[in-house]
Each structure stands twice: as structure tokens, then as C-alpha cells.
Amino acid sequence: EAGVVQSPRYKIIEKKQPVAFWCNPISGHNTLYWYLQNLGQGPELLIRYENEEAVDDSQLPKDRFSAERLKGVDSTLKIQPAELGDSAVYLCASSLGGRSGEAFFGQGTRLTVV
């Protein structure tokens, strides 16, 4: 069974440019998460989807970040415009849902803003 797939793995952009990350969750997983991992820190939730619905986007900086999950499968996270402080690893995860919250993570996209 394929795991969570993210692309690209690495991205370098200049500040003020837009960038987009793509995630394909494990088949059958209705819950999808985007986490932000800054250097030397644990991941922090940006947004959680249940099928197509964003049920928790309280930590998503909506002035520059946006996300979508069309048809309840793949998801895209976008930043426009990017700032130097956005340099980090963006992790996508998926789960079957349920009370435990166990999530399976992709390899992440490392963003460098110069």
C-alpha cells in the first residue's frame, strides 16, 4: 500500500513569489492534515480536513496561506506571497479518523525562501 505522497520534496523560491505543495493521502483516509515544522521544533497543525471540509483552520495564516482538498482526496497548500519566515518543512498526513488521531505522514516538502 502506498503511503502519503508529497511533492515537491524541495523548493527554493524568492520572497514574494507564490508556491504550492501537493499531497496525495493514503487511499481511504478521509482525514487529511497539513503540519508546519520549523527547524528544531515539533510539527504544528495548520489545517485539518474531513473529506472536502476544512474543519480546523484556526492556525492557518489566511492572509497568505490557502488550502483546498477537491473531491476529498488530494490536497494543495499554497502560499502567496512567500516570506523569509515561511522557510520550513511542510508535512502532509492522513488518517482513517476515529478517536485515536493516529496519523501517517508523508516525507514533507522543505521550503527555502531567499
Next chain:
Amino acid sequence: AQSVTQLGSHVSVSEGALVLLRCNYSSSVPPYLFWYVQYPNQGLQLLLKYTSAATLVKGINGFEAEFKKSETSFHLTKPSAHMSDAAEYFCAASEYGNKLVFGAGTILRVKS
């Protein structure tokens, strides 16, 4: 708000020695608890999880963790460290399955 504290940002052990990584949680209800491992430039891989079935949880690669409600702890152990265990380890908690709250991570170094 729920929080997870990992004591020690760096832990160094000799190959063959006991590994002990500490994790304490703060939660108003007994949470679900997890340990994940992250190798350089990789995503997070689940090592083990506590979901109230048993307080001593065994995971992959010889790791285990014990849930102690009285101490609000979920420390990760391995009897004998291997060079391949060198990585960063994250403890995480989930109260109602809505999201994972992570600790800051502990980098494990294994000396030969």
C-alpha cells in the same frame, strides 16, 4: 490547552546502552499518546501508540513505552541502542482524535 513536554533536546548513549527518552503530557482527560521517529530529510514514522488498551506498549525496532497516569508520563525506552537508532524522536498526544500535539523533539545520538 493540551501540551507535550520532552525533557532533553539531545540525548547521547553508547551503542548497546539503554535508551530513555522522556515525555510528559498535560491533558484534562487521558489522551492517546504516540511516539514518532524522524530520520534526516524524512517524514515522521510511527514507533508506537497508547490507546488505553495496555499501559506498556511495544513498538517497532525494539522500542517500548509505558503510560503512567499518576506521573502524566509516556517515556520511550529501548534496552540496547543500535547505531541505526540515531534520529529525532517526537512524542505526541491527541485528546479526541482531532489533531496531534507534538513535543519539541529529542535528538538521539548513538556513540560507537
